[in-house]
Amino acid sequence: MLADDLLEPVFRDMDPGHPRHVADWLGEVFGGPARYSGTRGGHAHMISRHQGRGITEPQRRRWVSLLMDAADETGLPADPEFRAAFAGYVEWGSRLAVVFSAPGAAPATDEPVPRRDWAVPPWAPQPKKTSASS
Ligand code: HEM
Structure with a gap:
C-alpha cells in the first residue's frame, strides 16, 4: 500500500502491525480463532481506526484490488x-469503511465482529472420463 499512489497518503503512518491485525480480523470473520477480539479490542477498535479518514471510492476500490x-x-x-x-x-x-470514515459519521461500535460462512462445499474440476475408463 505504501508503494501505491492512491493509498500511500492513507497508510503513510500506519501501525507496523497492520497486516497482522487485518489478517487476525479476517480470520475471525471467516470462522477462525477470535484473535482480533482477544488482542485488539474487537469491532469497536476496528471501527475507530477508520473514523475521520475520509476514505474515497477510488481508494476503496484500489484497496479491494490489492487485498485480492x-x-x-x-x-x-x-x-x-x-x-x-x-x-x-x-x-x-x-463500502462501510467509506461511510464510517466520512466526516461527522457516528457509526455504532457496540456490535460483534461479523461472521461469514459459505454453505456450498468447494467445487473442484473433475477429471474428464475417457473411453478407456468408462
Ligand atoms: C472489509 C474492509 C476492511 C476491513 C475488514 C478493514 C480492517 C481493518 C483492521 C482490522 C484494521 C486494524 C485496526 C487495528 O489497529 O486494530 C484496519 C485499519 C485501517 N484501515 Fe481498514 N479495513 C477495511 C477497509 C479499509 C479501506 C477500504 C481502507 C482505505 C482505503 C482502510 C484503511 C485503514 C487504515 C488507514 C487503517 C489504520 C492503519 C493502522 O495504523 O493500522 N481500511 N482496517
Missing part, C-alpha cells in the same frame, strides 16, 4: 465458493 492480490499471493483457498464469500464480505466491509 494478497489473497492470491498468500494462497487463500481458491475454490469459487470461498472466493465468492470473501469478495462479498470485502465489498460490503470496504
